[in-house]
Amino acid sequence: MSAYIEPMVGRYVHVDIDGELHRIYFEESGAGLPLVCLHTAGSDGRQWRHLLADEELTGKFRIIAFDMPWHGKSNPPASWGGEEYRLTTARYTQTVRAFCGALGLEKPIVMGCSIGGRIVLNLAIDHAAEFRALIGLEAADFQAPWYDTSWLHRPDVHGGEVCAALVSGLIAPQSPEGSRRETLWAYMQSGPGVFKGDLYFYRVDGDLRGRVEGIDTRACPLYLLTGEYDFSCTPDDTLRTAAAIPGARVTIMEQLGHFPMSENPERFRRYIAPVLAEILRQSISTKQGEHV
Amino acid sequence: MSALQGNACLKPMTPAPDATDAALIAAFAGIPKLLDQAPALIFRGRFLDCECRLGPTDHPFQASIRGGRMIELTPASGLMRSWRFSYRASLVAWAEYWKPAPRPGWHDLLALTKREQAILEGDLQPFMAHLQYFKDVLAPRLHHARMAS
Numbered sequence: 405m406s407a408y409i410e411p412m413v414g415r416y417v418h419v420d421i422d423g424e425l426h427r428i429y430f431e432e433s434g435a436g437l438p439l440v441c442l443h444t445a446g447s448d449g450r451q452w453r454h455l456l457a458d459e460e461l462t463g464k465f466r467i468i469a470f471d472m473p474w475h476g477k478s479n480p481p482a483s484w485g486g487e488e489y490r491l492t493t494a495r496y497t498q499t500v501r502a503f504c505g506a507l508g509l510e511k512p513i514v515m516g517c518s519i520g521g522r523i524v525l526n527l528a529i530d531h532a533a534e535f536r537a538l539i540g541l542e543a544a545d546f547q548a549p550w551y552d553t554s555w556l557h558r559p560d561v562h563g564g565e566v567c568a569a570l571v572s573g574l575i576a577p578q579s580p581e582g583s584r585r586e587t588l589w590a591y592m593q594s595g596p597g598v599f600k601g602d603l604y605f606y607r608v609d610g611d612l613r614g615r616v617e618g619i620d621t622r623a624c625p626l627y628l629l630t631g632e633y634d635f636s637c638t639p640d641d642t643l644r645t646a647a648a649i650p651g652a653r654v655t656i657m658e659q660l661g662h663f664p665m666s667e668n669p670e671r672f673r674r675y676i677a678p679v680l681a682e683i684l685r686q687s688i689s690t691k692q693g694e695h696v
Numbered sequence: 697m698s699a700l701q702g703n704a705c706l707k708p709m710t711p712a713p714d715a716t717d718a719a720l721i722a723a724f725a726g727i728p729k730l731l732d733q734a735p736a737l738i739f740r741g742r743f744l745d746c747e748c749r750l751g752p753t754d755h756p757f758q759a760s761i762r763g764g765r766m767i768e769l770t771p772a773s774g775l776m777r778s779w780r781f782s783y784r785a786s787l788v789a790w791a792e793y794w795k796p797a798p799r800p801g802w803h804d805l806l807a808l809t810k811r812e813q814a815i816l817e818g819d820l821q822p823f824m825a826h827l828q829y830f831k832d833v834l835a836p837r838l839h840h841a842r843m844a845s
Contacts (some may be wrong), residue, residue, distance in 0.1 A: 568828065570827065
């Protein structure tokens with residue numbers, strides 16, 4: 405056999421979220437510090453495929469990307485009767501913590517993008533001690549809405565087409581055409597109303613203004629990285645958020661937009677590899693300190 | 697620059713040196729022909745029949761689209777034609793949007809509305825139902841890049 409087979413392996417784990425078992429699809433690769441990756445609204449864990457196939461990083465980290473319920477290969481739960489899907493802050497937080505618990509991950513690093521970046525901030529506010537480090541990509545405590553989300557789910561506009569077309573502008577013009585199309589393809593495949601339901605968390609329920617000031621980065625380091633071409637969560641949104649959090653580390657990523665890990669994986673690697681290396685160094689020095 | 701005067705909705709900007717009315721009109725005039733050379737784009741608009749206004753804020757064009765083709769594009773002033781939606785932007789916005797690598801925040805039709813350099817109004821259903829189509833039709837740099845790829 406001579407064909408290249410990528411190193412990540414996909415499996416399903418049954419996770420109790422708020423009293424109901426959910427069949428969650430995840431892919432993982434590597435060994436070392438657990439690093440859990442959260443996808444953007446209306447997409448799925450495929451956004452992280454380049455990180456999962458990165459041999460240098462998977463030599464040091466156990467990288468795990470899961471599909472949120474209703475997304476990718478994680479179906480809605482058996483109890484779902486067709487009601488409108490709406491993600492809430494509480495539900496999202498429960499889901500991430502329950503997934504990490506189900507896999508028995510010890511103080512994982514969590515890296516999330518967009519809504520994943522927002523929930524990372526909430527994890528930092530309420531559950532910092534459970535995590536080794538938190539990384540928010542395209543993250544802010546709040547950002548100004550720029551379209552009516554009712555366009556995302558209505559019978560006279562194709563949901564997949566409009567979701568992809570809306571977010572297409574969030575990709576940097578310099579990003580490779582193939583990666584741009586792949587990033588948008590996931591949006592075209594999303595279930596009806598799922599992107600809109602995720603944005604309920606982002607726009608309505610998950611406003612963290614006035615709460616991020618309580619984040620203690622000594623309990624859990626926090627890194628925020630935002631692409632300069634992201635006009636949804638702008639660099640100014642991230643810088644404003646970070647200014648309220650003592651110790652938060654900020655990077656503005658040039659020639660990247662709202663989907664750094666999938667729209668231009670090579671360029672994103674230049675920014676995220678040093679962050680992960682720093683977390684690894686801190687983890688090693690902390691461990692050595694414990695043995696002194 | 698007359699196009700930016702007297703419009704309270706737009707943030708005042710200093711137009712780029714090449715953002716002249718003549719250059720902009722010439723660029724818009726070329727859009728129907730560029731579209732004719734992009735069969736994949738016409739295919740995406742194959743169910744679209746629409747009258748709309750596109751172009752500079754103060755002197756937009758009336759675009760007649762039938763089956764995804766732009767069969768007429770003419771200055772709209774004085775014609776008293778009906779239209780379903782209008783997307784108008786400042787001259788400086790069009791000049792920046794049409795660059796191969798626009799500055800951040802100037803690189804998308806809806807980035808321009810967010811920064812109040814463009815106005816989207818009317819019945820938005822045909823625009824939203826064909827959002828990527830309109831983004832691509834109005835971005836000649838994308839026609840060239842995608843036709844070449």
